[in-house]
Amino acid sequence: MNRAPGLSVRLKLTLSYAGFLILAGALLLAIVWLFLLRGYPASSLVPRFSNFPRILDPSNFGPSIFGPATVVVLAFLLVFGLVGGWFLAGRMLAPLTRITNATRRAATGSLAHRIELEGRHDEFRELADSFDAMLARLEAHVAEQQRFAANAAHELRTPLAVTQTLLDLARKDPSRDPGELVDRLHAVNARAIDLTEALLLLSRADQRSFAREHVDLSLIAEEATETLLPLAEKHGVTIETSADITPTSGSPALLLQMTTNLLHNAIVHNLPEQGTVQVTTAVRPESVMLTVENTGGTLSPQMLSTLTEPFQRGAERIRTDHAGVGLGLAIVKSIIRAHDGTLTLSPRAAGGLRVTVQLPTAR
Incomplete structure:
Protein backbone atom coordinates (compact mmCIF):
# COMPACT_ATOMS: atom_id res chain seq x y z
CA MET A 1 0.00 0.00 0.00
CA ASN A 2 1.24 3.50 -0.86
CA ARG A 3 1.20 5.65 2.26
CA ALA A 4 1.98 9.29 2.97
CA PRO A 5 5.05 9.95 5.16
CA GLY A 6 4.30 10.03 8.89
CA LEU A 7 5.93 10.13 12.29
CA SER A 8 7.59 7.01 13.64
CA VAL A 9 6.05 5.06 16.51
CA ARG A 10 9.09 5.79 18.65
CA LEU A 11 8.69 9.54 18.15
CA LYS A 12 4.95 9.31 18.73
CA LEU A 13 5.48 7.51 22.04
CA THR A 14 8.17 10.01 23.04
CA LEU A 15 5.96 13.01 22.28
CA SER A 16 2.92 11.41 23.92
CA TYR A 17 4.58 10.58 27.21
CA ALA A 18 6.55 13.84 27.25
CA GLY A 19 3.33 15.77 26.76
CA PHE A 20 1.68 13.74 29.47
CA LEU A 21 4.52 14.51 31.87
CA ILE A 22 4.34 18.21 31.07
CA LEU A 23 0.59 18.14 31.71
CA ALA A 24 1.10 16.33 35.02
CA GLY A 25 3.82 18.77 36.06
CA ALA A 26 1.67 21.76 35.17
CA LEU A 27 -1.19 20.27 37.15
CA LEU A 28 1.14 19.71 40.13
CA LEU A 29 2.37 23.31 40.03
CA ALA A 30 -1.17 24.59 39.81
CA ILE A 31 -2.21 22.51 42.83
CA VAL A 32 0.84 23.64 44.84
CA TRP A 33 0.11 27.25 44.05
CA LEU A 34 -3.58 26.87 44.77
CA PHE A 35 -3.24 25.18 48.16
CA LEU A 36 0.18 26.28 49.46
CA LEU A 37 1.46 29.47 47.85
CA ARG A 38 -1.60 31.50 46.94
CA GLY A 39 -1.49 33.57 50.16
CA TYR A 40 2.19 34.50 49.87
CA PRO A 41 3.29 37.80 48.26
CA ALA A 42 4.92 37.49 44.85
CA SER A 43 8.25 38.86 46.13
CA SER A 44 8.52 36.03 48.62
CA LEU A 45 8.18 33.42 45.86
CA VAL A 46 11.51 34.45 44.31
CA PRO A 47 14.10 32.13 45.88
CA ARG A 48 17.25 33.52 47.45
CA PHE A 49 20.23 31.53 48.59
CA SER A 50 20.06 32.96 52.10
CA ASN A 51 16.40 31.99 52.41
CA PHE A 52 16.79 28.29 51.45
CA PRO A 53 17.02 27.01 55.05
CA ARG A 54 13.87 28.91 56.00
CA ILE A 55 12.00 27.90 52.85
CA LEU A 56 12.82 24.26 53.35
CA ASP A 57 11.53 24.31 56.95
CA PRO A 58 8.18 22.41 56.86
CA SER A 59 6.89 24.39 59.84
CA ASN A 60 6.65 27.53 57.69
CA PHE A 61 4.03 25.94 55.41
CA GLY A 62 1.48 24.92 57.98
CA PRO A 63 1.69 21.22 58.77
CA SER A 64 -2.06 20.96 59.26
CA ILE A 65 -2.63 21.71 55.58
CA PHE A 66 0.56 20.42 53.94
CA GLY A 67 0.32 16.78 55.08
CA PRO A 68 -3.22 15.88 53.96
CA ALA A 69 -2.99 17.97 50.79
CA THR A 70 0.23 16.26 49.78
CA VAL A 71 -1.28 12.79 50.24
CA VAL A 72 -4.36 13.72 48.22
CA VAL A 73 -2.27 15.28 45.42
CA LEU A 74 0.10 12.31 45.23
CA ALA A 75 -2.76 9.82 45.19
CA PHE A 76 -4.54 11.80 42.49
CA LEU A 77 -1.39 12.02 40.36
CA LEU A 78 -0.79 8.28 40.79
CA VAL A 79 -4.30 7.40 39.63
CA PHE A 80 -4.19 10.00 36.87
CA GLY A 81 -0.80 8.71 35.66
CA LEU A 82 -1.90 5.07 35.64
CA VAL A 83 -5.16 5.76 33.81
CA GLY A 84 -3.59 8.19 31.34
CA GLY A 85 -0.58 5.97 30.67
CA TRP A 86 -2.80 2.94 30.17
CA PHE A 87 -5.00 4.86 27.73
CA LEU A 88 -2.08 6.29 25.76
CA ALA A 89 -0.26 2.95 25.57
CA GLY A 90 -3.46 1.25 24.41
CA ARG A 91 -3.99 3.81 21.68
CA MET A 92 -0.40 3.56 20.48
CA LEU A 93 -0.27 -0.25 20.57
CA ALA A 94 -3.70 -0.91 19.06
CA PRO A 95 -2.15 -1.71 15.62
CA LEU A 96 0.06 -4.31 17.28
CA THR A 97 -3.06 -6.02 18.65
CA ARG A 98 -4.51 -6.27 15.14
CA ILE A 99 -1.24 -7.71 13.85
CA THR A 100 -1.19 -10.26 16.69
CA ASN A 101 -4.75 -11.35 15.95
CA ALA A 102 -3.91 -11.73 12.25
CA THR A 103 -0.87 -13.81 13.16
CA ARG A 104 -2.99 -16.15 15.27
CA ARG A 105 -5.46 -16.58 12.40
CA ALA A 106 -2.62 -17.36 10.02
CA ALA A 107 -1.27 -19.92 12.47
CA THR A 108 -4.56 -21.80 12.22
CA GLY A 109 -4.22 -22.02 8.43
CA SER A 110 -6.33 -19.02 7.39
CA LEU A 111 -4.29 -17.18 4.74
CA ALA A 112 -7.04 -15.28 2.92
CA HIS A 113 -7.40 -12.43 5.43
CA ARG A 114 -5.31 -9.23 5.43
CA ILE A 115 -4.60 -6.65 8.13
CA GLU A 116 -4.94 -3.62 5.82
CA LEU A 117 -3.94 -1.21 8.58
CA GLU A 118 -5.04 2.31 7.73
CA GLY A 119 -3.14 5.50 8.49
CA ARG A 120 0.13 7.15 7.57
CA HIS A 121 3.41 5.30 7.26
CA ASP A 122 5.23 4.29 10.45
CA GLU A 123 6.84 1.15 11.91
CA PHE A 124 3.51 -0.52 12.70
CA ARG A 125 2.09 0.18 9.25
CA GLU A 126 5.31 -1.08 7.66
CA LEU A 127 5.08 -4.28 9.72
CA ALA A 128 1.42 -4.74 8.76
CA ASP A 129 2.15 -4.21 5.06
CA SER A 130 5.03 -6.68 5.21
CA PHE A 131 2.81 -9.22 6.96
CA ASP A 132 0.08 -8.75 4.34
CA ALA A 133 2.63 -9.27 1.56
CA MET A 134 3.89 -12.41 3.30
CA LEU A 135 0.35 -13.75 3.59
CA ALA A 136 -0.23 -13.08 -0.12
CA ARG A 137 2.95 -14.93 -1.05
CA LEU A 138 2.11 -17.83 1.26
CA GLU A 139 -1.42 -18.08 -0.11
CA ALA A 140 -0.14 -18.07 -3.69
CA HIS A 141 2.55 -20.63 -2.82
CA VAL A 142 0.10 -22.97 -1.11
CA ALA A 143 -2.31 -22.71 -4.05
CA GLU A 144 0.55 -23.40 -6.45
CA GLN A 145 1.67 -26.42 -4.44
CA GLN A 146 -1.86 -27.78 -4.36
CA ARG A 147 -2.20 -27.43 -8.13
CA PHE A 148 1.22 -28.99 -8.58
CA ALA A 149 0.37 -31.97 -6.37
CA ALA A 150 -2.89 -32.55 -8.23
CA ASN A 151 -1.20 -32.27 -11.64
CA ALA A 152 1.70 -34.50 -10.58
CA ALA A 153 -0.69 -37.16 -9.33
CA HIS A 154 -2.58 -37.00 -12.62
CA GLU A 155 0.60 -37.19 -14.71
CA LEU A 156 2.00 -40.09 -12.69
CA ARG A 157 -1.30 -41.94 -12.83
CA THR A 158 -1.35 -41.85 -16.64
CA PRO A 159 1.65 -44.14 -17.31
CA LEU A 160 0.52 -46.48 -14.54
CA ALA A 161 -2.95 -46.71 -16.05
CA VAL A 162 -1.49 -47.34 -19.51
CA THR A 163 0.75 -50.06 -18.11
CA GLN A 164 -2.20 -51.69 -16.38
CA THR A 165 -4.21 -51.62 -19.61
CA LEU A 166 -1.40 -53.19 -21.64
CA LEU A 167 -0.96 -55.95 -19.07
CA ASP A 168 -4.69 -56.63 -18.99
CA LEU A 169 -4.76 -56.91 -22.80
CA ALA A 170 -1.79 -59.28 -22.76
CA ARG A 171 -3.50 -61.46 -20.16
CA LYS A 172 -6.72 -61.62 -22.18
CA ASP A 173 -4.95 -62.26 -25.47
CA PRO A 174 -1.91 -64.52 -24.93
CA SER A 175 -1.38 -64.73 -28.69
CA ARG A 176 -0.35 -61.05 -28.95
CA ASP A 177 3.19 -60.35 -30.03
CA PRO A 178 5.25 -60.04 -26.80
CA GLY A 179 7.84 -57.87 -28.53
CA GLU A 180 5.25 -55.17 -29.27
CA LEU A 181 4.05 -55.30 -25.66
CA VAL A 182 7.60 -54.98 -24.33
CA ASP A 183 8.30 -52.01 -26.61
CA ARG A 184 5.18 -50.16 -25.50
CA LEU A 185 5.81 -50.95 -21.85
CA HIS A 186 9.39 -49.73 -22.25
CA ALA A 187 8.20 -46.42 -23.73
CA VAL A 188 5.62 -45.91 -20.98
CA ASN A 189 8.15 -46.76 -18.28
CA ALA A 190 10.74 -44.40 -19.78
CA ARG A 191 8.20 -41.59 -19.69
CA ALA A 192 7.41 -42.33 -16.04
CA ILE A 193 11.13 -42.27 -15.21
CA ASP A 194 11.58 -38.94 -17.01
CA LEU A 195 8.68 -37.47 -15.09
CA THR A 196 10.01 -38.71 -11.75
CA GLU A 197 13.48 -37.34 -12.45
CA ALA A 198 11.98 -34.00 -13.46
CA LEU A 199 10.01 -33.87 -10.21
CA LEU A 200 13.14 -34.63 -8.20
CA LEU A 201 15.08 -31.94 -10.04
CA LEU A 202 12.29 -29.46 -9.43
CA SER A 203 12.27 -30.30 -5.73
CA ARG A 204 16.05 -29.93 -5.53
CA ALA A 205 15.90 -26.49 -7.13
CA ASP A 206 13.08 -25.33 -4.83
CA GLN A 207 15.01 -26.43 -1.73
CA ARG A 208 18.26 -24.76 -2.91
CA SER A 209 20.15 -27.88 -1.82
CA PHE A 210 23.25 -27.24 -3.92
CA ALA A 211 26.71 -25.76 -3.51
CA ARG A 212 27.49 -22.50 -5.29
Whole structure:
Protein backbone atom coordinates (compact mmCIF):
# COMPACT_ATOMS: atom_id res chain seq x y z
CA MET A 1 0.00 0.00 0.00
CA ASN A 2 1.24 3.50 -0.86
CA ARG A 3 1.20 5.65 2.26
CA ALA A 4 1.98 9.29 2.97
CA PRO A 5 5.05 9.95 5.16
CA GLY A 6 4.30 10.03 8.89
CA LEU A 7 5.93 10.13 12.29
CA SER A 8 7.59 7.01 13.64
CA VAL A 9 6.05 5.06 16.51
CA ARG A 10 9.09 5.79 18.65
CA LEU A 11 8.69 9.54 18.15
CA LYS A 12 4.95 9.31 18.73
CA LEU A 13 5.48 7.51 22.04
CA THR A 14 8.17 10.01 23.04
CA LEU A 15 5.96 13.01 22.28
CA SER A 16 2.92 11.41 23.92
CA TYR A 17 4.58 10.58 27.21
CA ALA A 18 6.55 13.84 27.25
CA GLY A 19 3.33 15.77 26.76
CA PHE A 20 1.68 13.74 29.47
CA LEU A 21 4.52 14.51 31.87
CA ILE A 22 4.34 18.21 31.07
CA LEU A 23 0.59 18.14 31.71
CA ALA A 24 1.10 16.33 35.02
CA GLY A 25 3.82 18.77 36.06
CA ALA A 26 1.67 21.76 35.17
CA LEU A 27 -1.19 20.27 37.15
CA LEU A 28 1.14 19.71 40.13
CA LEU A 29 2.37 23.31 40.03
CA ALA A 30 -1.17 24.59 39.81
CA ILE A 31 -2.21 22.51 42.83
CA VAL A 32 0.84 23.64 44.84
CA TRP A 33 0.11 27.25 44.05
CA LEU A 34 -3.58 26.87 44.77
CA PHE A 35 -3.24 25.18 48.16
CA LEU A 36 0.18 26.28 49.46
CA LEU A 37 1.46 29.47 47.85
CA ARG A 38 -1.60 31.50 46.94
CA GLY A 39 -1.49 33.57 50.16
CA TYR A 40 2.19 34.50 49.87
CA PRO A 41 3.29 37.80 48.26
CA ALA A 42 4.92 37.49 44.85
CA SER A 43 8.25 38.86 46.13
CA SER A 44 8.52 36.03 48.62
CA LEU A 45 8.18 33.42 45.86
CA VAL A 46 11.51 34.45 44.31
CA PRO A 47 14.10 32.13 45.88
CA ARG A 48 17.25 33.52 47.45
CA PHE A 49 20.23 31.53 48.59
CA SER A 50 20.06 32.96 52.10
CA ASN A 51 16.40 31.99 52.41
CA PHE A 52 16.79 28.29 51.45
CA PRO A 53 17.02 27.01 55.05
CA ARG A 54 13.87 28.91 56.00
CA ILE A 55 12.00 27.90 52.85
CA LEU A 56 12.82 24.26 53.35
CA ASP A 57 11.53 24.31 56.95
CA PRO A 58 8.18 22.41 56.86
CA SER A 59 6.89 24.39 59.84
CA ASN A 60 6.65 27.53 57.69
CA PHE A 61 4.03 25.94 55.41
CA GLY A 62 1.48 24.92 57.98
CA PRO A 63 1.69 21.22 58.77
CA SER A 64 -2.06 20.96 59.26
CA ILE A 65 -2.63 21.71 55.58
CA PHE A 66 0.56 20.42 53.94
CA GLY A 67 0.32 16.78 55.08
CA PRO A 68 -3.22 15.88 53.96
CA ALA A 69 -2.99 17.97 50.79
CA THR A 70 0.23 16.26 49.78
CA VAL A 71 -1.28 12.79 50.24
CA VAL A 72 -4.36 13.72 48.22
CA VAL A 73 -2.27 15.28 45.42
CA LEU A 74 0.10 12.31 45.23
CA ALA A 75 -2.76 9.82 45.19
CA PHE A 76 -4.54 11.80 42.49
CA LEU A 77 -1.39 12.02 40.36
CA LEU A 78 -0.79 8.28 40.79
CA VAL A 79 -4.30 7.40 39.63
CA PHE A 80 -4.19 10.00 36.87
CA GLY A 81 -0.80 8.71 35.66
CA LEU A 82 -1.90 5.07 35.64
CA VAL A 83 -5.16 5.76 33.81
CA GLY A 84 -3.59 8.19 31.34
CA GLY A 85 -0.58 5.97 30.67
CA TRP A 86 -2.80 2.94 30.17
CA PHE A 87 -5.00 4.86 27.73
CA LEU A 88 -2.08 6.29 25.76
CA ALA A 89 -0.26 2.95 25.57
CA GLY A 90 -3.46 1.25 24.41
CA ARG A 91 -3.99 3.81 21.68
CA MET A 92 -0.40 3.56 20.48
CA LEU A 93 -0.27 -0.25 20.57
CA ALA A 94 -3.70 -0.91 19.06
CA PRO A 95 -2.15 -1.71 15.62
CA LEU A 96 0.06 -4.31 17.28
CA THR A 97 -3.06 -6.02 18.65
CA ARG A 98 -4.51 -6.27 15.14
CA ILE A 99 -1.24 -7.71 13.85
CA THR A 100 -1.19 -10.26 16.69
CA ASN A 101 -4.75 -11.35 15.95
CA ALA A 102 -3.91 -11.73 12.25
CA THR A 103 -0.87 -13.81 13.16
CA ARG A 104 -2.99 -16.15 15.27
CA ARG A 105 -5.46 -16.58 12.40
CA ALA A 106 -2.62 -17.36 10.02
CA ALA A 107 -1.27 -19.92 12.47
CA THR A 108 -4.56 -21.80 12.22
CA GLY A 109 -4.22 -22.02 8.43
CA SER A 110 -6.33 -19.02 7.39
CA LEU A 111 -4.29 -17.18 4.74
CA ALA A 112 -7.04 -15.28 2.92
CA HIS A 113 -7.40 -12.43 5.43
CA ARG A 114 -5.31 -9.23 5.43
CA ILE A 115 -4.60 -6.65 8.13
CA GLU A 116 -4.94 -3.62 5.82
CA LEU A 117 -3.94 -1.21 8.58
CA GLU A 118 -5.04 2.31 7.73
CA GLY A 119 -3.14 5.50 8.49
CA ARG A 120 0.13 7.15 7.57
CA HIS A 121 3.41 5.30 7.26
CA ASP A 122 5.23 4.29 10.45
CA GLU A 123 6.84 1.15 11.91
CA PHE A 124 3.51 -0.52 12.70
CA ARG A 125 2.09 0.18 9.25
CA GLU A 126 5.31 -1.08 7.66
CA LEU A 127 5.08 -4.28 9.72
CA ALA A 128 1.42 -4.74 8.76
CA ASP A 129 2.15 -4.21 5.06
CA SER A 130 5.03 -6.68 5.21
CA PHE A 131 2.81 -9.22 6.96
CA ASP A 132 0.08 -8.75 4.34
CA ALA A 133 2.63 -9.27 1.56
CA MET A 134 3.89 -12.41 3.30
CA LEU A 135 0.35 -13.75 3.59
CA ALA A 136 -0.23 -13.08 -0.12
CA ARG A 137 2.95 -14.93 -1.05
CA LEU A 138 2.11 -17.83 1.26
CA GLU A 139 -1.42 -18.08 -0.11
CA ALA A 140 -0.14 -18.07 -3.69
CA HIS A 141 2.55 -20.63 -2.82
CA VAL A 142 0.10 -22.97 -1.11
CA ALA A 143 -2.31 -22.71 -4.05
CA GLU A 144 0.55 -23.40 -6.45
CA GLN A 145 1.67 -26.42 -4.44
CA GLN A 146 -1.86 -27.78 -4.36
CA ARG A 147 -2.20 -27.43 -8.13
CA PHE A 148 1.22 -28.99 -8.58
CA ALA A 149 0.37 -31.97 -6.37
CA ALA A 150 -2.89 -32.55 -8.23
CA ASN A 151 -1.20 -32.27 -11.64
CA ALA A 152 1.70 -34.50 -10.58
CA ALA A 153 -0.69 -37.16 -9.33
CA HIS A 154 -2.58 -37.00 -12.62
CA GLU A 155 0.60 -37.19 -14.71
CA LEU A 156 2.00 -40.09 -12.69
CA ARG A 157 -1.30 -41.94 -12.83
CA THR A 158 -1.35 -41.85 -16.64
CA PRO A 159 1.65 -44.14 -17.31
CA LEU A 160 0.52 -46.48 -14.54
CA ALA A 161 -2.95 -46.71 -16.05
CA VAL A 162 -1.49 -47.34 -19.51
CA THR A 163 0.75 -50.06 -18.11
CA GLN A 164 -2.20 -51.69 -16.38
CA THR A 165 -4.21 -51.62 -19.61
CA LEU A 166 -1.40 -53.19 -21.64
CA LEU A 167 -0.96 -55.95 -19.07
CA ASP A 168 -4.69 -56.63 -18.99
CA LEU A 169 -4.76 -56.91 -22.80
CA ALA A 170 -1.79 -59.28 -22.76
CA ARG A 171 -3.50 -61.46 -20.16
CA LYS A 172 -6.72 -61.62 -22.18
CA ASP A 173 -4.95 -62.26 -25.47
CA PRO A 174 -1.91 -64.52 -24.93
CA SER A 175 -1.38 -64.73 -28.69
CA ARG A 176 -0.35 -61.05 -28.95
CA ASP A 177 3.19 -60.35 -30.03
CA PRO A 178 5.25 -60.04 -26.80
CA GLY A 179 7.84 -57.87 -28.53
CA GLU A 180 5.25 -55.17 -29.27
CA LEU A 181 4.05 -55.30 -25.66
CA VAL A 182 7.60 -54.98 -24.33
CA ASP A 183 8.30 -52.01 -26.61
CA ARG A 184 5.18 -50.16 -25.50
CA LEU A 185 5.81 -50.95 -21.85
CA HIS A 186 9.39 -49.73 -22.25
CA ALA A 187 8.20 -46.42 -23.73
CA VAL A 188 5.62 -45.91 -20.98
CA ASN A 189 8.15 -46.76 -18.28
CA ALA A 190 10.74 -44.40 -19.78
CA ARG A 191 8.20 -41.59 -19.69
CA ALA A 192 7.41 -42.33 -16.04
CA ILE A 193 11.13 -42.27 -15.21
CA ASP A 194 11.58 -38.94 -17.01
CA LEU A 195 8.68 -37.47 -15.09
CA THR A 196 10.01 -38.71 -11.75
CA GLU A 197 13.48 -37.34 -12.45
CA ALA A 198 11.98 -34.00 -13.46
CA LEU A 199 10.01 -33.87 -10.21
CA LEU A 200 13.14 -34.63 -8.20
CA LEU A 201 15.08 -31.94 -10.04
CA LEU A 202 12.29 -29.46 -9.43
CA SER A 203 12.27 -30.30 -5.73
CA ARG A 204 16.05 -29.93 -5.53
CA ALA A 205 15.90 -26.49 -7.13
CA ASP A 206 13.08 -25.33 -4.83
CA GLN A 207 15.01 -26.43 -1.73
CA ARG A 208 18.26 -24.76 -2.91
CA SER A 209 20.15 -27.88 -1.82
CA PHE A 210 23.25 -27.24 -3.92
CA ALA A 211 26.71 -25.76 -3.51
CA ARG A 212 27.49 -22.50 -5.29
CA GLU A 213 30.48 -22.23 -7.61
CA HIS A 214 31.80 -19.60 -9.99
CA VAL A 215 30.25 -20.26 -13.40
CA ASP A 216 30.64 -18.69 -16.83
CA LEU A 217 27.13 -18.67 -18.29
CA SER A 218 28.51 -18.37 -21.84
CA LEU A 219 30.30 -21.71 -21.46
CA ILE A 220 27.09 -23.27 -20.13
CA ALA A 221 25.22 -21.98 -23.19
CA GLU A 222 27.93 -23.32 -25.50
CA GLU A 223 27.75 -26.79 -23.92
CA ALA A 224 23.95 -26.90 -24.16
CA THR A 225 24.12 -25.80 -27.81
CA GLU A 226 26.60 -28.54 -28.70
CA THR A 227 24.46 -31.15 -26.94
CA LEU A 228 21.25 -30.22 -28.76
CA LEU A 229 22.79 -29.42 -32.15
CA PRO A 230 21.92 -32.89 -33.58
CA LEU A 231 18.29 -32.42 -32.57
CA ALA A 232 18.22 -28.98 -34.20
CA GLU A 233 19.78 -30.33 -37.42
CA LYS A 234 17.31 -33.20 -37.50
CA HIS A 235 14.39 -30.77 -37.53
CA GLY A 236 15.92 -28.12 -39.76
CA VAL A 237 16.44 -25.52 -37.04
CA THR A 238 19.47 -23.22 -37.20
CA ILE A 239 21.08 -22.17 -33.92
CA GLU A 240 22.84 -18.79 -33.86
CA THR A 241 25.00 -17.85 -30.87
CA SER A 242 26.51 -14.61 -29.60
CA ALA A 243 28.33 -14.98 -26.30
CA ASP A 244 30.10 -12.59 -23.94
CA ILE A 245 31.91 -13.76 -20.83
CA THR A 246 29.18 -13.79 -18.17
CA PRO A 247 30.48 -14.70 -14.69
CA THR A 248 27.90 -15.72 -12.11
CA SER A 249 27.68 -18.14 -9.17
CA GLY A 250 25.53 -21.19 -8.65
CA SER A 251 25.22 -24.86 -9.49
CA PRO A 252 26.79 -25.70 -12.87
CA ALA A 253 24.55 -28.77 -13.21
CA LEU A 254 21.34 -26.84 -12.52
CA LEU A 255 22.34 -23.92 -14.75
CA LEU A 256 23.16 -26.39 -17.52
CA GLN A 257 19.76 -28.02 -17.04
CA MET A 258 18.12 -24.59 -17.19
CA THR A 259 19.87 -23.65 -20.44
CA THR A 260 19.24 -27.08 -21.97
CA ASN A 261 15.53 -26.84 -21.19
CA LEU A 262 15.29 -23.38 -22.73
CA LEU A 263 17.15 -24.44 -25.86
CA HIS A 264 15.17 -27.67 -26.15
CA ASN A 265 11.88 -25.78 -25.92
CA ALA A 266 13.11 -23.28 -28.51
CA ILE A 267 13.83 -26.15 -30.92
CA VAL A 268 10.61 -28.04 -30.23
CA HIS A 269 8.37 -24.95 -30.34
CA ASN A 270 9.46 -23.69 -33.75
CA LEU A 271 8.52 -23.52 -37.40
CA PRO A 272 8.10 -26.79 -39.29
CA GLU A 273 10.83 -25.71 -41.71
CA GLN A 274 13.75 -23.26 -41.66
CA GLY A 275 13.30 -22.27 -38.05
CA THR A 276 15.96 -20.37 -36.12
CA VAL A 277 17.08 -20.13 -32.51
CA GLN A 278 19.25 -17.29 -31.20
CA VAL A 279 21.26 -17.77 -28.00
CA THR A 280 22.88 -14.65 -26.53
CA THR A 281 24.78 -13.98 -23.32
CA ALA A 282 25.63 -10.48 -22.10
CA VAL A 283 27.00 -8.86 -18.98
CA ARG A 284 25.55 -5.86 -17.16
CA PRO A 285 26.97 -3.84 -14.24
CA GLU A 286 25.14 -5.89 -11.61
CA SER A 287 23.87 -8.92 -13.54
CA VAL A 288 24.45 -11.31 -16.41
CA MET A 289 21.83 -12.16 -19.01
CA LEU A 290 20.99 -15.19 -21.12
CA THR A 291 18.52 -14.69 -23.96
CA VAL A 292 17.00 -17.49 -26.03
CA GLU A 293 14.79 -16.53 -28.97
CA ASN A 294 13.03 -18.79 -31.41
CA THR A 295 10.82 -18.36 -34.43
CA GLY A 296 7.36 -19.84 -34.38
CA GLY A 297 3.70 -19.04 -34.23
CA THR A 298 2.12 -16.06 -32.54
CA LEU A 299 1.60 -16.48 -28.80
CA SER A 300 -1.45 -15.08 -27.07
CA PRO A 301 -1.06 -13.29 -23.71
CA GLN A 302 -3.16 -16.02 -22.05
CA MET A 303 -0.83 -18.79 -23.26
CA LEU A 304 2.26 -16.75 -22.38
CA SER A 305 1.12 -16.34 -18.78
CA THR A 306 0.76 -20.10 -18.26
CA LEU A 307 3.95 -21.39 -19.91
CA THR A 308 5.90 -21.55 -16.65
CA GLU A 309 3.14 -23.42 -14.82
CA PRO A 310 3.90 -27.12 -14.16
CA PHE A 311 2.53 -29.56 -16.74
CA GLN A 312 1.59 -26.81 -19.17
CA ARG A 313 2.53 -27.64 -22.76
CA GLY A 314 2.51 -25.60 -25.91
CA ALA A 315 -0.25 -26.08 -28.43
CA GLU A 316 1.99 -27.20 -31.29
CA ARG A 317 5.32 -29.04 -31.50
CA ILE A 318 7.44 -30.26 -34.38
CA ARG A 319 7.49 -33.90 -33.23
CA THR A 320 5.26 -35.69 -30.77
CA ASP A 321 8.17 -37.88 -29.67
CA HIS A 322 9.66 -34.85 -27.95
CA ALA A 323 6.51 -33.83 -26.13
CA GLY A 324 8.29 -33.86 -22.77
CA VAL A 325 6.63 -34.09 -19.39
CA GLY A 326 5.42 -30.49 -19.15
CA LEU A 327 7.96 -29.40 -16.53
CA GLY A 328 10.59 -27.76 -18.73
CA LEU A 329 9.86 -24.09 -18.04
CA ALA A 330 8.65 -24.86 -14.52
CA ILE A 331 12.09 -26.32 -13.76
CA VAL A 332 13.72 -23.31 -15.43
CA LYS A 333 11.68 -20.95 -13.25
CA SER A 334 12.59 -22.81 -10.06
CA ILE A 335 16.31 -22.92 -10.94
CA ILE A 336 16.35 -19.19 -11.68
CA ARG A 337 14.50 -18.42 -8.45
CA ALA A 338 16.95 -20.58 -6.50
CA HIS A 339 19.81 -18.52 -8.00
CA ASP A 340 18.14 -15.20 -7.05
CA GLY A 341 17.47 -14.35 -10.68
CA THR A 342 14.52 -13.30 -12.79
CA LEU A 343 12.79 -14.91 -15.79
CA THR A 344 11.05 -12.83 -18.45
CA LEU A 345 8.92 -14.24 -21.28
CA SER A 346 7.88 -12.00 -24.16
CA PRO A 347 6.41 -12.72 -27.59
CA ARG A 348 8.38 -11.80 -30.72
CA ALA A 349 6.69 -9.45 -33.15
CA ALA A 350 7.28 -11.85 -36.05
CA GLY A 351 6.11 -14.86 -34.04
CA GLY A 352 7.87 -17.05 -31.54
CA LEU A 353 9.16 -16.47 -28.03
CA ARG A 354 11.93 -14.51 -26.35
CA VAL A 355 13.12 -15.83 -22.98
CA THR A 356 15.44 -13.64 -20.89
CA VAL A 357 17.24 -14.93 -17.80
CA GLN A 358 18.91 -12.42 -15.51
CA LEU A 359 21.27 -13.65 -12.76
CA PRO A 360 23.46 -11.77 -10.26
CA THR A 361 27.04 -11.14 -11.30
CA ALA A 362 29.67 -13.16 -9.44
CA ARG A 363 31.65 -11.01 -7.03
